[in-house]
Amino acid sequence: MRYSRRPLIITALRRGLRKRCPHCGEGRLFSGWSHLERCSNCGLVFERNPGDTWAFTVIGDRLPIAAIIVLIYFGVVRSHPVLGLTILAALGALLVWTAPNRWGVGIALHYLSRVYFPDAVDPIPPIRDND
Numbered sequence: 524m525r526y527s528r529r530p531l532i533i534t535a536l537r538r539g540l541r542k543r544c545p546h547c548g549e550g551r552l553f554s555g556w557s558h559l560e561r562c563s564n565c566g567l568v569f570e571r572n573p574g575d576t577w578a579f580t581v582i583g584d585r586l587p588i589a590a591i592i593v594l595i596y597f598g599v600v601r602s603h604p605v606l607g608l609t610i611l612a613a614l615g616a617l618l619v620w621t622a623p624n625r626w627g628v629g630i631a632l633h634y635l636s637r638v639y640f641p642d643a644v645d646p647i648p649p650i651r652d653n654d
């Protein structure tokens with residue numbers, strides 16, 4: 524591996540956040556709202572088994588929901604109705620708006636786990652030097 528650990532992790536997560544292939548940074552992860560099976564540029568299979576990225580995706584989805592629950596629990600909506608409802612609406616919109624980005628980070632985290640814990644039956648395509 525020609526990358527040291529830290530830049531690879533940051534690069535892969537940044538690519539996932541931009542909804543790009545964590546391996547090459549070129550291919551798209553999604554077509555509209557649906558997941559693509561593999562990278563159109565380097566051929567990386569994003570999710571070898573259905574549900575491989577599930578754990579990472581669930582964590583990414585639950586964190587914003589936890590923020591909403593905290594707001595409700597501490598009575599922000601009750602004590603400041605306009606502010607509270609505005610924050611809830613903004614968080615709800617953010618939750619939907621950033622879903623593909625959070626799923627992309629989930630795919631990137633799954634990719635990193637495959638890089639650091641390689642499996643012979645799950646090869647990662649070689650990185651081209653043109654980026």
Ligand SMILES: [Zn+2]
Pocket residue numbers: 544545546547548549550562563564565566567
């Ligand atoms: Zn790729």
